[in-house]
Amino acid sequence: MPEDSGYAYRSQIETIESVVAEDDLTVVFNLKTVTGPFEIYMAFPGSSIVPKDLVESGHDLNAEPVGSGPFKFVSYTPRDSIKFVKNEAYYESGKPYFDEMTYRIVADPTALANGMKSGEINFSNEVPPKDWNSITSQSNMVDAALEGSRYYWMLPNHERGVLGDPLVRQAIAHALNREAIVKAAFFGQATPFTGGVIPEWNWGYADLDVFEPAGNITKAKELMSKAGVASGTPISLMMVSSWPPMMSMAPIIQANLAAIGFDAKIETMEVPRYWDEVWGTSNFDLTVMYWLSPLADPDDFVTNTYATTSAVNVQKGGSKEMDDLMMAAKSAVTKAERKELYRQQQELSLTDMDVIPVVNGWVLTAHTNKLKNFKPMRTGFLKTLKDAWFD
């Protein structure tokens, strides 16, 4: 693939040397190097195999997606719904059990909660945390929540004054009261990070107990003193105004920063402007972002976050040592080798503190008790709906 392709996930397929279709049901990928997460990469929706002649004919896959999955796309009404019908030619005989499915887009969290409470909406994997208890306490609803891969992290801009000093970044990391953030922003439905960004449920998890869930202001102050940061140093925290968890955690973070000597101001902007200012030009001091890892391989938790060449390295961090470690971890042959290398990578991440892990969100799925055999996925994907049915 050309370097200027603009494909954000180019790094996933750069390892491919050649692709051969051996027969109607077999594809052989010849890789340039050992790539541990390669199978997972190919399971990524962006890596879907599509008919070449369809693409070359100019068919717009964005407007009319095609696939060989359990459901076929019918129509999309903006900010309203996506309709599907059963794919009669699906390779798993007899599945899916639904004849059709309408995926309603309900942008307003209150409207979604109201719909679930009244029974008009009988499934959601985006239940607002503030309404979780009131929805799942209903006798006809099933609580299918589980810790997911939606991790929140704070980005300190390394090119902004004192934030270029790893001691200061460590200080901020230790100052954060993650327990309070879980309670206030997520109503208890999140897990505070006490070490690296790979969550406990993932095989790449390293049990590195570095942060106290309620924060450690004493330790943070010591680090600030070591870094020689003057009390009252101004700093701004840029947040997206339309994302409730961000706005809820902002005052907590501001208070934590104030406790260690920063004069912290909260600035807000709406999403498109935020993309431009923060993501386009790195015009920020501190911000909070979240990433939904769709791949569940440790590589996806770390490469996007820490790689020097990552498209989301807006904090201008990264190092050759980190890049080399992540490449080694990706290329190691056995899972045990990879696990050890990810441990080393996470240890390094907590020293460099390129980004500051905050919390890992849960996938809040609730559905009618008439829906049977649905198994939620940590990525939040709905692939397992193919195995579910209505009683």
Next chain:
Amino acid sequence: MWKIIAGRLLSFVPTIIIASMILFLAVNVVPGSAARAVLGIQATPQAIKRFEHKHGLDRPLYIQYADWAGKAIKGDFGTSFQNSVAVGPEVAKRIPVTILLASLAFGIAILIAVPLGALAGMRHQKMSDGTITTLATLFGSTPNFWLATLLIYLFALKFGWFPTGGYVPFQDSVLGSLKSLCLPAISLGLVSSGLLIRIMRAAVIETMESNHIDTAISKGVGPRRLFFSHVLRNSIIPFLTVGAVEFGFLVGSVVIIEDVFRIPGIGSLVLVGIINRDYPVLLAASMAITLIVLLVNFLADLSAQLIDPRQVKNVRN
């Protein structure tokens, strides 16, 4: 009469052109790039450049406008940046939904405003006048989205009389459609009635002070006939004129209400366009609202002309 109709329709043209220019400029100068809104945080500089080139966003603004306007005149409003769906048909599909919602809301506003405004005007400076004026202020100052939340809580969740949201197409079920639009229409109509009550009241007060009312009373015209044949007929013109303007505001204010109630109208499309910086969608939806407002104002003027051409001349003077 036909001269007036033709003249008014012709005056639409410069209005639409100016409105389209203002909208086009507004959409393009607001911070936040369409490319990044569509491509997401992982967008590479190359992808952004490619996107902007594909959609002509790297051209001077006046060329972009000329291109867009030239196509819009032929009914081609382009395709959505988000999903490449043709915008024109999507907008056309949603116009009837919003018009139905706005009409129901306006109907509710009139049902509230005409009797209450007339009563307040007829009982000027009495206790009922004061009470109704206070109610009008309360209605007019209530945020419609707050009222919507309250109505949903009470009538949808607590009593279960109405759905919390969603829309049933009119052609599928008339009753279902009206039921699904009832709470959103009340949210909009009740708030709109605030201003309309005051307009009706002022118009009735002015009419009551006119000489021909004194003449009618001295001729022994009964209160019922006095009100319907003289007071109401003369008060309705200014009410209609302001009412048309208020209908325009109503159409514009459906944006949040359609989102709260999950109604697939023009308003929610405007929201899509704003949030996603989906310029073709935003422009087409906004122009649709502009056209609706112009048309409603035109129809209101026409109705006023039909009811009493002299009054129209007076109001204009």
